[in-house]
Amino acid sequence: MKRIAAALFLILVVLVLIVTLRAALLKPPAISVPAFTPIALDDKGALQRFIGAIQIPTESQSGGERPNQAVMQKMREYLEQSFPKVHATMQREVLTDGALLFTWKGRDTSLKPAILMGHMDVVPVPAEALPLWKHPPYSGEVAEGFIWGRGTFDDKIHVLSLLEAAETLIARGFVPARTILFAFGDDEENGGKYGAQNIVKLLQQRNVQPEFVIDEGGAIVSGMIPGVTQPVALIGTAEKGYVDVVLSTVGKGGHSSAPPPHTAIGELSAALTKLEANQFPASLPATVRSQYDTLAPYLPFAKRLPLANLWLFQPLIVRLGLQNPLQAGSFRTTTAEDMFNAGFKENALPPSARAVINFRILPGETVSSVIDRVRSVVNDAGVTVSDANPGSSRNPSPASPIDSNGYRTLDTTIHQLFPNVIVIPNLLNAATDSSYYCVLTPNVYRFLAVDLDPSALELAHGLNERMAPEKYLKAVQFTAQLIENIH
Ligand SMILES: [Zn+2]
Structure with missing residues (x-):
C-alpha cells in the first residue's frame, strides 16, 4: 500500500513538473520584420475620397433582392473619377450584377495571383433609426474626431483603402511582384449571392487559383483577452x-x-x-487550438499554464468556456x-x-x-x-493554415505598422463574402488594419458607425505596405 502511495505521489510530482516546465519554457518568438519607410500619402485628398464614398447610400437590398444598380452605377462612376491611375493601369470588369473585379498585372505572371477583397454595399439604415444617429449616416460629416457614416467601418474602408493605396503606389511607378486582383462585392450584407458568388464563378471558369485571399473579418483589439496587456491582431482563419x-x-x-x-x-x-x-x-476546433498555441507565450504564468498544456487541461478549458455565453460559441x-x-x-x-x-x-x-x-x-x-x-x-469554412505565404505576409505587415501587437488566428462568428473563395484556395484570411476598442465592434451594423480619420489613413498605409510585401 505504501509503495502504491509512493508511486502515485511520484507520478503526481512528475506531472506537476512537466506541466510547470512546459509553461515556464514557453517564450514569445523573437519578431524581426524588414525595416520599411512609411509610404507618403495625400492625407487630405485620401480623406475626401473616403468621405465621398460614404455619401453614396449603397444600401444592400433586403429579402434576397438584386443589388440596386442605379446607386451601384453611381459608386462605380465615383471610384472611376476618384482613382484615375487605378482605372488606367488595371483592367476593370463590371459583372452582370454590379460586382467589380480589378486585375493589376504583376511583374511575374507565372505566379499565382493574390486576391484582396472588400464590399461596396452597406447595411440599410431604417427610417425609424435615423433620428438616433448623431450625424446622418450618409453625411460623411467630420465631427468630434470622427468621420460619421454607414460604411466607415463595414466595409467601404476596405474598398477605399485598397484603391487609395494602389493609386499612391502606381503614382510611384510600383508594379506588384505577382498579379493582384481587387474583388468588390455589392451585396455582401445580403449574402453575396449576386456579387461574391458571381466573381468566384468567373474565376473558376478562368481556372484562377489564387495564392491567397484577404477580406474583412478581423481587426486589432485591446482589452478583450484577460491577462493580455498588448493589443491583439485577430486574423480570421475560419468562419462558423x-x-x-x-x-x-x-x-x-x-x-x-x-x-x-x-x-x-x-x-x-x-x-x-x-x-x-x-x-x-462541445469540442476544441483546430482554429481555436491554434489560437491558444499562438497566444499562450504572451500570457501571465497562471493563464499560460493551462494553455501550454492543452493535452491535460482541454476538457476543463472547454467546460469553463461553455459557461460564458461570449465564449461558448468557440466550442x-x-x-x-x-x-x-x-x-x-x-x-x-x-x-x-x-x-x-x-x-x-x-x-x-x-x-x-x-x-x-x-x-x-x-x-x-x-x-x-x-x-x-x-x-x-x-x-463552416475550412480552417486556413497559419504557415502560408498569405498569413505570413499579413503577419509581417501588421508587425511593421503596429509594432507591439500580438498576431493570432481567429474563428470568426460571422459570415463574410470570403467564404465563397474557399473553393479557389485553402488560404483565405480576414483582417482589417484598424485598432478597435471593444465598444466599436457594435458600430458595424448599428447606430453611429464612424471612423477616426487617422485610423483610416493608417489603414491605407497598411494596405500600401501589404501590397508592397506581397511576393
Ligand atoms: Zn462587411
Whole structure:
C-alpha cells in the first residue's frame, strides 16, 4: 500500500513538473520584420475620397433582392473619377450584377495571383433609426474626431483603402511582384449571392487559383483577452456556419373548452425544451487550438499554464468556456430559439405553431448534420423540421493554415505598422463574402488594419458607425505596405 502511495505521489510530482516546465519554457518568438519607410500619402485628398464614398447610400437590398444598380452605377462612376491611375493601369470588369473585379498585372505572371477583397454595399439604415444617429449616416460629416457614416467601418474602408493605396503606389511607378486582383462585392450584407458568388464563378471558369485571399473579418483589439496587456491582431482563419431552422406543428383548432392533451403550442414547446436541454456536443476546433498555441507565450504564468498544456487541461478549458455565453460559441454549435408564433384568440385552440431557431455551426458539422440532429433530438413525427431560408444557410469554412505565404505576409505587415501587437488566428462568428473563395484556395484570411476598442465592434451594423480619420489613413498605409510585401 505504501509503495502504491509512493508511486502515485511520484507520478503526481512528475506531472506537476512537466506541466510547470512546459509553461515556464514557453517564450514569445523573437519578431524581426524588414525595416520599411512609411509610404507618403495625400492625407487630405485620401480623406475626401473616403468621405465621398460614404455619401453614396449603397444600401444592400433586403429579402434576397438584386443589388440596386442605379446607386451601384453611381459608386462605380465615383471610384472611376476618384482613382484615375487605378482605372488606367488595371483592367476593370463590371459583372452582370454590379460586382467589380480589378486585375493589376504583376511583374511575374507565372505566379499565382493574390486576391484582396472588400464590399461596396452597406447595411440599410431604417427610417425609424435615423433620428438616433448623431450625424446622418450618409453625411460623411467630420465631427468630434470622427468621420460619421454607414460604411466607415463595414466595409467601404476596405474598398477605399485598397484603391487609395494602389493609386499612391502606381503614382510611384510600383508594379506588384505577382498579379493582384481587387474583388468588390455589392451585396455582401445580403449574402453575396449576386456579387461574391458571381466573381468566384468567373474565376473558376478562368481556372484562377489564387495564392491567397484577404477580406474583412478581423481587426486589432485591446482589452478583450484577460491577462493580455498588448493589443491583439485577430486574423480570421475560419468562419462558423449558419442555419435558421423552422419547427412547426399543426393542431386541430376548435373551441378551447375541449382541448387535446397537447395543442400545437404544447407540442412545439416540448420540442423546443428538448433542444435547449440537449445542446450540441462541445469540442476544441483546430482554429481555436491554434489560437491558444499562438497566444499562450504572451500570457501571465497562471493563464499560460493551462494553455501550454492543452493535452491535460482541454476538457476543463472547454467546460469553463461553455459557461460564458461570449465564449461558448468557440466550442460548440450554438442554439438560439429566436422566434415563436402561435395562437390568435384566448378561447380558441391554435391551428398551428411555428418557431425559428438560429444555429451558428462549429467546424466539423454542416447545415445538414445540424438539421439531422435537430430531428433526432425532437424525435416527434408531429413536428416538421426544415431549413427556414436555404439561401442564407452556410457550412463552416475550412480552417486556413497559419504557415502560408498569405498569413505570413499579413503577419509581417501588421508587425511593421503596429509594432507591439500580438498576431493570432481567429474563428470568426460571422459570415463574410470570403467564404465563397474557399473553393479557389485553402488560404483565405480576414483582417482589417484598424485598432478597435471593444465598444466599436457594435458600430458595424448599428447606430453611429464612424471612423477616426487617422485610423483610416493608417489603414491605407497598411494596405500600401501589404501590397508592397506581397511576393
Ligand atoms: Zn462587411
